[in-house]
Amino acid sequence: MHLTRRRFLTIAAAAGLSSLAPAARAGDAVRWTGAVMGTEASLTLQGAGHAEAARAIGLCLVELARLERVFSLFQADSALSRLNRHGRLDAPPSELVEVLEAARRVHALSGGAFDPTVQPLWDLHSRHFATPGADPVGPDEAAVAAARAAVGMDGLAFSARGIIFSKPGMAVTLNGIAQGYITDRIADLLRGQGFRHVLVDMGELSALGPRADGTPWRIAVEGPGEDLALDLSDRAVATSSGLGTPFDVSGRNHHIFDPATGRSSREARRVTVVARDATTADALSTALCVLPTERAGTCFAASGALAAHIVPASGPMIQLGAA
Template identity: 55%
Template sequence: MARIDRSRRRFLGLTAAVAGLALLPAAAAARAGLLHGWRGTALGADACLRLVHPDAAEARRLIGLCLAEVARLERVFSLYRGDSALVRLNRDGRLDDAPADLVRLMSEAAAFGRASGGRFDMTVQPLWSLHARHFARAGADPAGPAPAEIAAARRLVGFQAVEIGAGRIAFARPGMQVTLNGIAQGYITDRITELLRQEGLDDVLVDMGEIRAQGRRPDGRPWQVGLDGAAGIGPLALSGGAVATSAAAGTVFDPAGRFGHLIDPASGRPEAPWRSVSVAAPTATAADALSTALSVLPPGEAAGLLARHPGSTAFLTAADGGTTVMGTRVPG
């Protein structure tokens, strides 16, 4: 059973290292019959692939294609590679040769920004950087950055000030920066799933930071995905949908663990009313973005956001461990 770790770090390291990572042992694959797999590190998180295929050599070839695609997308979305398209955009404030994947994902991010009333905002990076710099200093005020600093950083936030066109992206205000960490893992999971579908595979489980399943296991049962931290919620059966989880405690800025990495653009501060949020949706991109937005959205507005995304269900876990379920249905 695949399991979502609610304390998993949520950032795009996008290591996708092939060296030292191999297919699961042949004996294990043989015991599983037609099931082949890979487990390693990708996108700064534990990652795995499960493929149902009658030919082990072909399965290895397909997994190699997937890892090459992850490496290609790293060069688009990474915040930590100096040559990535996103780093160049943040450095120069414009990109006249924007890759199609970046244009597509930033367009989707803007749509989720509108649907969430701005609670999902890809331009929140200046606030994230402010908190990271503040707590990296010796003797940092444990209360966080000063109100004036937060106000200055908030003036650089606003996805509406990003111009997105065919092959061109530009910021309206100097100093703006974008992060796609709340949606890119889901997007890459979707791209890998689509690649495998184009190669003729009907039965796969893809986890590139978020999870998407299609088809079934070799025994005919749906894939099973567990939700850590969601009290009273059993494994979800997935044969054509995705699941993503966000948790503020997954990455924290301060030694005391009071300031998580999920920042509310409305206040400029790390504020999350839920201990963790898992979302089941038709695509991993949607599940990823919705789990991020719901993590900082006031609880009274959660149902409205989910209503605008049919086929999505949220599992919202409070500090006391109780889990509230909202939405329409869990994709099967």
């Protein structure tokens, strides 16, 4: 198991529930906890019998295993790993194409700030900071320039027939959008099974209806910066922060890269986005971490998201929209 992301979203409504596998009963809820795509995950189902909820959770676990075989960078035989290894993938899974299409939309909306082809920059920084005595500033300019040469959506062609890289050394990471997509898929599965009071947490969150008592799900977003409390019902939320995966103890070098510079973004310490779907919330929260404040508003307005809460590098939290 690889748990690589620090969690900023906590589920106040689920406090005190046990986490026995595969599903634990506590009060009026049945809850499963585990790990998906390298981060902690959970399903909280209310207003259903234990047997019914456990059966549905079993279906979700089968689907999660299937989706990890598409998107995981940890599994050597996943579709994404094979694409990165060979530079092409014939007859790709439809889910991979669908996520790449969503990524391309957010890439365009953000003027390139969101770019799933930054994996060469991640690999470079990971190798650099794993070296004893590494320069705390980060890789040198020549190394960054070489990695940046392999970055860019213009080098990625995809369709239902195949996916092809046209730049040497290209690689894709979908960690900034796939968790949101997986969250949506699991929410859709449970909705199709007739559940109406569910909180899906696959690294990003989706509230399927309110709690069984009619009150919204209460979500707490903690540090860095001001804490935030959100009420969710038929909404999704995602939070991105460089401190989720830092490369060094200072946290200045982290996994959210500015494709224009090849360095870790310094624009926002944390961004939380509320949207109707978790795919949008996930990708947009990453993009807004990279964009300067004056450009973030334009990108947000064009995205269709409901609200964004941006903790800038300095100063108070900025809110865009109203969920």
